[in-house]
Amino acid sequence: MKMMYLRRLFTQELCPVTHTDLMGCLQHSPQQLQQLLSGGFAGAPGLESLSWLHNLAPCFPLRGDQIQVIHEPQHFYQTLMQRIRQAKKRVVLASLYLGTGQLENAFVQTLRHSLQAQSSLRLNVLLDFTRGTRGVANSKTMLLPLVREFGEQVQFSLYHTPDLRGMTKRLAPPRWNELLGLQHMKVYLFDDAVIISGANLSNDYFTNRQDRYILIEDKPLADFYAQLIERVQEFSLAVSADATEGLHRNWRILPYEGTKEQFIRLAKERVTNFVQEAYQRQLQRQELDTEADTWVFPLLEMGQIGIHHDSVVTKQLLSNCIAGSRLKLATGYFNLTQEYMDTITHKCLAQCSILMAHPNANGFQGAKGPAGGIPAAYTLIAKSFYESLVRRQQNHRVNFFEYQKPGWTYHAKGLWYYLPNARLPNLTLIGSSNFGERSVNRDLETQVCLVTDNMDLSQRLQAEADRLYDLSTTAERDIVQRQVPRWVQAVVRIFRNFF
Structure with missing residues (x-):
């Protein structure tokens, strides 16, 4: 039932x-x-x-004291940078795209320094394929050096909508191909803290584009979102050190080839089963948090x-x-x-x-x-x-x-x-x-x-x-x-x- x-x-x-x-x-x-x-x-x-x-x-x-409400784009950026520097176990970033400007370059350098300082640190990044590969300089070119330098420490994925396939995929120009569907989640996770937001990782969102952002310090919630992003990465395209995008090791169907219905069915099962398991764990907890x-x-x-x-x-x-x-x-x-x-x-x-x-x-x-x-x-x-x-x-x-x-x-x-x-x-x-x-x-x-x-x-x-x-x-x-x-x-x- x-x-x-x-x-x-x-x-x-x-x-x-x-x-x-x-x-x-x-x-x-x-x-x-x-x-x-x-x-x-x-x-x-x-x-x-x-x-x-x-x-x-x-x-x-x-x-309530586990939650911080962030008001300004600059504070959002500062918090991201600070949390990356402090991370010891994991950094998980899910966004539409990563920009290519000066602030974004500093962001990537901070990721590099943390990965160098902590060999046990793991970085998982999930962005959108069409938005993340738009133009010569793009999200993919920004993050590819980390994939090459740190190997197994970094997992970089690009979600590709199953609706972009066939003649449409071949002929639809950049920007227009984004109309069919995007990876739009904005989750920024550092060890046992997670920022939920509507803001992307780019200059405007770090300076003068008003959004909302809350930081929640809670390991179970951070685990939930880290595992959710991992599930979506399974049916996304994995970026390799040679700059190619291919299947995740746990996946066998490209989103733009084969049967669209089968891809959707299996991807839906991955996410639905995960949330069902999380719901079950919640109801089966023996001890309730009375505080x-x-x-x-x-x-x-x-x-x-x-x-x-x-x-x-x-x-x-x-x-x-x-x-x-x-x-x-x-x-x-x-x-x-x-x-x-x-x-x-x-x-x-x-x-x-x-x-x-x-x-x-x-x-x-x-x-x-x-x-x-x-x-x-x-x-x-x-x-x-x-x-x-x-x-x-x-x-x-x-x-x-x-x-x-x-x-x-x-x-x-x-x-x-x-x-x-x-x-x-x-x-x-x-x-x-x-x-x-x-x-x-x-x-x-x-x-x-x-x-x-x-x-x-x-x-x-x-x-x-x-x-x-x-x-x-x-x-x-x-x-x-x-x-x-x-x-x-x-x-x-x-x-x-x-x-």
Whole structure:
């Protein structure tokens, strides 16, 4: 029953199950039984309405003081560098790409020095194939010297979407081939600490591109993410010292050859079985952490290999918002799925504030070619959603804000949820998902759902949200009045699922 339940969850076929369903799957001590029946948030009775989360994802209980909220890109970069220097056992980096500038070169040199200083240190890097090999100087050329110099200490992998194959793979030019799907997870792990973020490893994200970042010091969670990245590396392409990309030693099917369906089935099995095992270990723990005041639930979304987990949890969170609660949702690119917009409109009872990039803070503003129309496309989608809220008389409950800071671009995403009468957030989602069509159907994503009863952590999460919203202005009137070129309107109708 347990395996069947989680398989249904990962294929978006589930109906919420009762705690009794879970109880029948495993043997529990009376203490475990009491905690699960009370919703799993021991010592935090105000969080009962969120207890359904324990049915849907592995849970890592910890204390609020194990979590650091990072606010600025420069601090993010400094933290990465410091943690690499201090690492003794492992560094695991999962990102879309690594840039090629001065800061990125210093980043690679720091990795080199740590690998030289610690012969027991292992470096695992997972990037996207199409983005990571774009141009003459790219992520691959940046990291290849480490592969050559340190041999078995370094495992460098490039995820290749199974959708890019055949004539499309041969003819689609760089940038355009990235539309079909990407490795988009942002996980940066150092020994027993992990940074979950939406930021990539490049100059903008280290200087003037605003994102979100939290550092969690917890060995079980770090082990979970290290092992997850290893699973994805198995069905990714391994980069060798001779600069070729080939199969991982545990894999036999190239993502762009053979049967696409077989590749997807086997890749899905790798990830699904891993998460099921993690969930089982969580429920079988004999000792419960009675000091926990914070609970972390890792969420995955890998639509191109048939895994829909994060979107199921996100939709249920939106639909379970109770009357009197508040919700703040942020996205760097406003292209919410129709299902998310319908849920906010018809099932969500919270007062909602949606934060997005002003066109001037959009990373595509001023880009050459069709990419230059992307900011207008996001405006059009936001305008359409706002007008639908007006028609359904829900616009009083949903407000729009746009972030703008001179010289900066905006890439922060996530969610803060406040229970009724709560001044501070009780829950946050943070990670790589933009809550859009790409996030659900095309890219590999991960974010964590963090629930806390720790006052200090809630205050720090509130300060994070305030810093973002303080640089925003209300946007409903501007969204409606802003002109959108006709060609952009046509492109959005046809290609909305690709950006």
